[in-house]
Amino acid sequence: MDWFIGxxxxxxxxxxxxxxxTAILISLQVALGVALLSTVVGTCAAFLFEQEEFPxxxxxxxxxxxxxxxxxxxxxxxxxxxxxxxxxxLEKTVGVDLRVLSPGLPxxxxxxxxxxxxxxxxxxxxxxxKFDRTLEEAAYNLGATRFEVIWHITLKxxxxxxxxxxxxxxxxxxxxxxxxLFLIGSKPTLPIALFAQIRDGGSPVVNAVSVFLMFCxxxxxxxxxxxxxxxxxx
Numbered sequence: 001m002d003w004f005i006g007x008x009x010x011x012x013x014x015x016x017x018x019x020x021x022t023a024i025l026i027s028l029q030v031a032l033g034v035a036l037l038s039t040v041v042g043t044c045a046a047f048l049f050e051q052e053e054f055p056x057x058x059x060x061x062x063x064x065x066x067x068x069x070x071x072x073x074x075x076x077x078x079x080x081x082x083x084x085x086x087x088x089x090l091e092k093t094v095g096v097d098l099r100v101l102s103p104g105l106p107x108x109x110x111x112x113x114x115x116x117x118x119x120x121x122x123x124x125x126x127x128x129x130k131f132d133r134t135l136e137e138a139a140y141n142l143g144a145t146r147f148e149v150i151w152h153i154t155l156k157x158x159x160x161x162x163x164x165x166x167x168x169x170x171x172x173x174x175x176x177x178x179x180x181l182f183l184i185g186s187k188p189t190l191p192i193a194l195f196a197q198i199r200d201g202g203s204p205v206v207n208a209v210s211v212f213l214m215f216c217x218x219x220x221x222x223x224x225x226x227x228x229x230x231x232x233x234x
Contacts, residue, residue, distance in 0.1 A: 003208040014208045023193035027174050030189060033109040034116055034173035039166045042120030046128050067115035072178025079111040080182045104185035111183045112173050119172065120165035127161035167224045
């Protein structure tokens with residue numbers, strides 16, 4: 001247990017290792033932001049793609065799922081190149097220097113959101129296709145407004161898939177390495193910090209980090225499964 005709680009000097013455990021603890025907090029910060037943004041955008045996209053008379057529906061759908069077959073390295077390079085080009089254009093034309101377009105946590109968050117949203121959208125669409133539209137019509141006949149129907153009926157029905165999509169987005173963001181490597185600034189996320197330690201000949205504290213993450217992810221997965229089944233039972 002020294003590699004978890006050891007204070008040193010010979011063995012500095014995970015919970016007293018400033019680099020790893022900072023990297024875990026940064027990864028949590030990014031993953032929570034990505035999960036929130038991806039869930040909101042993915043839910044809206046799922047509603048949009050379920051509209052029957054939506055123009056260019058097929059083309060936009062293919063564009064949405066494209067990141068699933070594009071390697072993460074290519075995504076990272078493309079996002080970084082686009083952010084740099086946009087930043088230079090705004091600086092030359094408007095005279096505005098946007099920090100969010102420079103490598104750092106905001107760019108990592110928006111960059112990951114751009115392709116993780118695809119997975120969230122597909123999860124929500126799969127459940128939305130099974131939704132009985134007559135429930136909405138019945139609510140309208142009883143005097144409910146459009147907002148009340150979406151809030152009390154549609155979103156309530158989609159709650160398990162929304163929670164599941166948020167969990168998927170969180171896990172994909174937390175473990176992402178290829179894309180994040182090109183977008184990160186001076187504060188690395190946990191996968192990048194671990195890579196740097198292993199490359200330089202890391203100590204067994206890296207193994208302790210792996211065990212800790214396996215435990216945390218198992219708890220999250222079991223919690224998500226429990227609440228999903230509870231929602232379905234209701």
